[in-house]
Amino acid sequence: MFEELGFAQKQRLAYIDFCLLFKGSIYRQDLINRFEVGLSAASRDFNIYKEFAPKNLSYDSREKRYFQTEQFLPLFEHDAKRTLVKLANDISDGFDAIGDVHFPVESPSSLNVPDIFIVARLVQAILNNKAVNVIYTSLSSGSGARELVPHSIVDNGLRWHIRAFDRKSQSFRDFVLTRISKVSIKNTPEAHELVEVDKEWQRLIPLQLVPHPKNVDYPTAIEMDYGMENSQLLIEVRASMTGYLLRRWNVDCTERGTLIGAEYQLWLQNRFTLRDIENLAIAPGHKE
Structure with a gap:
């Protein structure tokens, strides 16, 4: 029955689950405001949630709020690492929602934040299996054009980089995202440039x-x-x-x-x- 639910409804149920888990309570109005649904739809979502997890929440008619019970067990599997990252960066969505509450979680400072448009183009290339032309600034040779075949974006703990086949050196290498200043999507890569051939990655x-x-x-x-x-x-x-x-x-x-x-x-x-x-x-x- 749970698998028959639509994606949007699963998001709303996950939001209820998240608020109960991390906030301990949730108002019906929280769901209405977050997803812009009507009162009847929000009530239906809470009823469906109770069908799947009847022991997870109790309703206080005086405060008009649902509270987490002592028997609470999350209905969804909330990934700890992803949740902490999203809490620290004030990002909210259905599965890792944080609402408008400030949580006492801080993330360490990073060297720089990659340009979102650079990241978007690289992701497009990866998902569509394309090579890219980039302007890259390296420590050894300065700025210059390179042809890369990226296959993964990686957080190495200090900064973000892409793992890619470098047509200049004919090898797989790491390229720091913040050192890429321009990206244009090019042709389809050859077989020897694909992630399956990256021995150090595999x-x-x-x-x-x-x-x-x-x-x-x-x-x-x-x-x-x-x-x-x-x-x-x-x-x-x-x-x-x-x-x-x-x-x-x-x-x-x-x-x-x-x-x-x-x-x-x-x-x-x-x-x-x-x-x-x-x-x-x-x-x-x-x-x-």
């Missing part, structure tokens, strides 16, 4: 992270921070993203965990997995 690297053996006095705290099991965190990361993650988390990549400093709270125990990975110069303590 290859997953297993990382075994443990509390640093020298810099951490109470390793239990680090185990709790990273949700470790048996005093270790086992994750898989794309080879092309490995260096970014190791730098972002300040993971000591030396052979015996010899980096000293409070910022190094993690040590890469299976260092041998980093063989044959490109762009590892930014990984703390890594040496070929």
Whole structure:
């Protein structure tokens, strides 16, 4: 029955679910104002929500408001990472709605915000499987035209970049979004320029992270921070993203965990997995 509902109605039900989960209550008028529906339609949405999750909300006739119950279990799966990002950036929609309430969540400052029109053109190229001409400013050669075949947009923790095949170097590389000043969509790429051929993107690297053996006095705290099991965190990361993650988390990549400093709270125990990975110069303590 739930799958038979339309997308718009699912959005409204998700908004009810979100408000109950994060705000603890919701007025019928909140739904009316957010989605510009009539009173009867809003009442119908609450009735449908109660059919799927009757124990999630109770109505207070005096305050004319629905409240979360002690038995509340979210009807929708709210992605934690996406929700936090949207809360921090004051973005609201049906599935990650925040309404008009200010939540005490802050995001760290970024170097710069990519031009939305640049991003839009790149997304169009990716979705329509097209190459692009761009004006790109690099640290080594300055500004110049490049032909790229982008396949993914990535947040590396510090800034946004695109992963693309570079026709100049005939290789897959990362290009910082804020350094792109112009984009024009071009022809259809060749087979060797597609994401399936990007070996560093397709290859997953297993990382075994443990509390640093020298810099951490109470390793239990680090185990709790990273949700470790048996005093270790086992994750898989794309080879092309490995260096970014190791730098972002300040993971000591030396052979015996010899980096000293409070910022190094993690040590890469299976260092041998980093063989044959490109762009590892930014990984703390890594040496070929």
